Amino acid sequence: MFEWISQHSSTLQVFTSLGTLFIWLFYAQLLYSNYKRDTRPRVLINKGVGGDDLDSPCLICNMSKEPIFLQCLVVELETSEGVFYAPATDSDEGLDKEENRSSLGDRTRQGPLHGGSCIEVKNFRQLINRAAAAGNLSVGSGLPQDRDVEFLTLRLTVISIYGPEDHPFGAARSFSLDWTNEDRDELKIQPMSLDTERLTSKKDKEQVSKWLWEYI
Structure with missing residues (x-):
């Protein structure tokens, strides 16, 4: 041997x-x-408590190791009349009111978000109202007032800066909108994917940059 x-x-x-x-x-x-894996940014967009109700809060969670700086939130509403976009970073309250100047957190969701932390943006009814208003659609309580108009999907895009990186990144999640009954007096909202999508393609990055220039 x-x-x-x-x-x-x-x-x-x-x-x-x-x-x-x-x-x-x-x-x-x-x-x-x-x-x-440790240095890759990861943001989750989720529906909070409330079941299928439009009054469920929209939650944004930073699951990255490092903090992120949340720059912009964009709502995209797909309807039978077209697709409409609107920023949802700031609150609907007027910024000229003295009482609104006392609390930055009540006026905007722009700012740092530490790893493992989560913030509530708005409820989905408010997000629908904002995007529908941008498209000059008649809307009340998140519902189309014209019976010929259908609300199909709602998509929320979060644009952030991750600590170690120089360029902004985007994360998005889409939700379906369906009538709960034949009376068409309420919509239910359901996520269309199990996870939040990271916007990494060249086309997505160009769209993220365009929104930053337009809404910031």
């Missing part, structure tokens, strides 16, 4: 070196994957 090892020592040394190299490559890949 020892004689065979001695005779083939050079070959065994080559295989040992290759095995060691593969092990180091495996651990290097593992470390890189963990590093990439």
